[in-house]
Amino acid sequence: MLTRSVKSAWHHVRYIPLWSALLSSRWRSFERRSHALGTAVGGIVRWFPIVRRRVDREVLRVYPDMARRERALLRREMGRNMGQTLFEIYHDAEFQTRLDRFAVSGPGLDALEKARAAGRGAIIVSGHFGQWEAIRAVLKARGMESGAVYKPQTNRHYQRRLLAGIEAGGKPILATGRVGTKALVRHLRDGGIISILLDEKYAEGVRIPFVGMPAMTSLSAAQLALKYDLPMVPAYGTRVGDGSRFEVAFEAAIPHTDAHTMTQAFNDSLSARIHADPAQWYWLLRRWDGA
Known part of the structure; x- marks a missing residue:
């Protein structure tokens, strides 16, 4: 006690x-x-x-x-x-009401629209870069509400505020782990969209170069995209100006090849963004520890 x-x-x-x-x-x-x-x-x-x-x-x-x-x-x-x-x-x-501050571009948005029209799900892959919630705000405004995968916080006060915030950005919000993975698969098979931040260390993953160095990386997003024939679209919400405006870019869907190659393509995409503007990325992730 x-x-x-x-x-x-x-x-x-x-x-x-x-x-x-x-x-x-x-x-x-x-x-x-x-x-x-x-x-x-x-x-x-x-x-x-x-x-x-x-x-x-x-x-x-x-x-x-x-x-x-x-x-x-x-x-x-x-x-x-x-x-x-x-x-x-x-x-x-409140953040989602400020869409006049978002500039949206990229061919990936068309890929998502086509998937929705066909009743298929889709996977958005991004990282702790800029403001990733801007991506889901853009999608929700276009009638393509995206769920998200998140890691629960150990501090119950942070957890309460964080969960309430990201739920406002779109549902379902799925915790990492076995139960969350099962719900994620159901959501995708039912034609839903899910957003995944793929730049955290994943101990059960594989070593794939990230910003020039091997990093333990999950292949799950690419594996799901291949298994259920879903588009896997890299997307980023980059801060511009004084930080209250955003360039939301939906890159072209990553071609379906194999999980390793597709995940490497995402790592290369995010690495290029980081090299172009290092201060937009969250350097506290301990991305390479033990890799």
């Missing part, structure tokens, strides 16, 4: 900074609240020693010659993007 009490108290303590930041800015406009949280998180990521060292370690794996000042700026900008992304997910219903 004591252990549970201590754990619960620790959940409260860890949630207080975010709760305070959200509460203190609640009377401001959506953009000002988003920018305020972004600025706060950007400062933490740039200067807080533990976070600073962790980001630098990952960045130097990919960019070993990057100067200290350049890394500091990358941390700040990455943190700012993280803060804004978190705010927008927590307020996803």
